[in-house]
Amino acid sequence: MSTALVRIEAVSREFLRRDTRQLALEAVSLDIESGSFVCIVGPSGCGKSTLLNMIAGLIAPSSGRVTHGGTPVTGPRLDVGYLTQKDTLLPWRDVQRNIEMPLEIRGFAPDERARRARSLIETVGLRGRERAYPRELSGGMARRASLARMLIADPELLLLDEPFSALDAQLRQEMQNELLRLWSGSGKTVVFVTHDLEEAIALGDRVIVLGARGRIVRDEQIALERPRDVVAIRRRPEFHAIEERLWEALAAHYHPEPAA
Amino acid sequence: MPRRARINLWRLVLFSAAVALWQAISLIHGMPFYISSPSAIGARELQWLADGTLLFHTSITLEETVAGFILGAAVGIAAGFVIGPQRELGEVLDPFIVALYSIPKVALAPLFIVWFGIGIWMKIILAMVTVFFIVFFNTVAGVRNVDPDLINAVWLMGGSKWVILFKVIVPHALSAALTGVRIAIPYALIGAIVGELIASNRGIGYLVSSAASQFDTAGVFAALIVLTILATILNAIVDLVDRQTSRWKVDADLSLRPN
Numbered sequence: 363m364s365t366a367l368v369r370i371e372a373v374s375r376e377f378l379r380r381d382t383r384q385l386a387l388e389a390v391s392l393d394i395e396s397g398s399f400v401c402i403v404g405p406s407g408c409g410k411s412t413l414l415n416m417i418a419g420l421i422a423p424s425s426g427r428v429t430h431g432g433t434p435v436t437g438p439r440l441d442v443g444y445l446t447q448k449d450t451l452l453p454w455r456d457v458q459r460n461i462e463m464p465l466e467i468r469g470f471a472p473d474e475r476a477r478r479a480r481s482l483i484e485t486v487g488l489r490g491r492e493r494a495y496p497r498e499l500s501g502g503m504a505r506r507a508s509l510a511r512m513l514i515a516d517p518e519l520l521l522l523d524e525p526f527s528a529l530d531a532q533l534r535q536e537m538q539n540e541l542l543r544l545w546s547g548s549g550k551t552v553v554f555v556t557h558d559l560e561e562a563i564a565l566g567d568r569v570i571v572l573g574a575r576g577r578i579v580r581d582e583q584i585a586l587e588r589p590r591d592v593v594a595i596r597r598r599p600e601f602h603a604i605e606e607r608l609w610e611a612l613a614a615h616y617h618p619e620p621a622a
Numbered sequence: 623m624p625r626r627a628r629i630n631l632w633r634l635v636l637f638s639a640a641v642a643l644w645q646a647i648s649l650i651h652g653m654p655f656y657i658s659s660p661s662a663i664g665a666r667e668l669q670w671l672a673d674g675t676l677l678f679h680t681s682i683t684l685e686e687t688v689a690g691f692i693l694g695a696a697v698g699i700a701a702g703f704v705i706g707p708q709r710e711l712g713e714v715l716d717p718f719i720v721a722l723y724s725i726p727k728v729a730l731a732p733l734f735i736v737w738f739g740i741g742i743w744m745k746i747i748l749a750m751v752t753v754f755f756i757v758f759f760n761t762v763a764g765v766r767n768v769d770p771d772l773i774n775a776v777w778l779m780g781g782s783k784w785v786i787l788f789k790v791i792v793p794h795a796l797s798a799a800l801t802g803v804r805i806a807i808p809y810a811l812i813g814a815i816v817g818e819l820i821a822s823n824r825g826i827g828y829l830v831s832s833a834a835s836q837f838d839t840a841g842v843f844a845a846l847i848v849l850t851i852l853a854t855i856l857n858a859i860v861d862l863v864d865r866q867t868s869r870w871k872v873d874a875d876l877s878l879r880p881n
Binding site: 463468498515 | 769774790872
């Protein structure tokens with residue numbers, strides 16, 4: 363517990379819904395170690411995306427504070443990459459120009475942008491599709507392009523909000539392995555939000571289970587070896603033991619939302 | 623025979639049969655006043671081609687169409703960009719704009735004659751007004767309906783307000799405006815022709831109405847054929863624009879008001 367890159371200190375967040383105040387998060391505290399792969403898992407409505415959006419600087423806490431590298435988060439930062447479930451590639455830009463976008467914002471010269479984009483396109487396996495437009499891509503290819511766009515500016519912190527949940531099972535596993543491959547040895551810190559417990563265990567160094575209002579009901583280090591193959595690791599007995607433990611924690615604190 | 627060639631062959635057969643039937647009926651019954659005949663129309667077409675009538679009137683109509691189209695599209699895009707982001711102003715103006723849009727453009731022609739005379743400008747303005755509304759509504763929708771997730775994504779990349787404006791909102795709005803521009807191309811021709819039919823001494827619309835007033839049915843048909851060819855060419859341009867832009871154009875289903 364040495365170097366926390368992100369500290370979440372007693373953070374609460376209220377929303378106004380139909381004129382009534384609702385607590386999305388209540389006094390959540392959490393440290394995220396530099397270089398670690400942290401998965402946050404919980405049922406829908408538990409506030410896991412809200413938490414991620416606060417780390418991203420997209421929304422501010424109602425009380426408490428979030429710091430990144432010691433400074434309070436007040437808005438989006440250039441050293442953070444963010445990937446949502448939905449594809450947000452710009453439809454009027456081809457793959458390469460979409461991937462170059464973060465560098466364009468940072469004022470890189472065109473040939474440097476193109477050089478870096480081409481190398482990443484190679485890495486994520488999109489060679490030959492540089493000039494395709496988002497509408498012409500399959501779901502998996504669009505994900506790869508989004509991954510490349512997130513990585514091109516070399517952010518030290520990656521925030522992923524259910525990035526693969528819209529993909530079919532096989533493609534999801536492929537992308538999970540891809541992500542691990544891109545991450546391993548990079549020293550980057552990853553916060554990965556999902557509702558899929560298996561995915562969380564297969565990917566993470568640490569799995570945090572959230573209950574209602576973001577309460578941390580379990581925080582477990584995953585002692586599975588790396589590098590991992592997400593398919594092979596699911597067959598290991600240790601995997602099942604962890605899954606069972608975490609599932610119990612998840613189920614014990616699961617209260618279905620009252621009907622609206 | 624490949625499918626494409628077969629279809630074209632059948633089209634040719636159908637067209638030839640219709641023309642032959644037309645010619646036969648006019649030969650047998652001799653009703654030049656009502657249906658003229660393909661040979662008479664063809665002869666008129668050749669005569670107009672030889673004496674320059676065709677080129678002269680076509681170029682006038684084309685001039686009105688293109689000028690009205692460019693002006694209408696430019697003003698429509700500009701107005702869309704000004705009014706689009708200002709929701710309150712838009713809401714204030716909405717009933718007036720919709721009321722103006724609802725007037726059949728033909729009914730405006732007499733007013734435009736009073737204002738602009740019966741020269742070329744009356745037709746240009748009529749074409750322009752028709753094009754303006756189509757492009758305007760599409761541009762406003764394009765400015766307003768930018769996917770907030772796209773804006774957030776660029777914001778999270780570190781994009782400033784200006785980056786979001788010029789790299790997300792403007793391209794999205796221009797893409798939607800382009801849909802309007804594409805739809806508006808044939809409407810520009812309609813505007814110009816309507817103007818010519820109502821008051822003019824040149825243009826294809828004038829050719830149609832002047833031939834009709836002289837009970838010159840062959841002339842009416844000859845002018846209509848020229849008009850058909852012109853409209854077909856404009857539609858081909860629309861297709862070309864579609865093909866060039868469909869790869870990246872944003873969906874425009876959210877845009878146009880009822881026609």
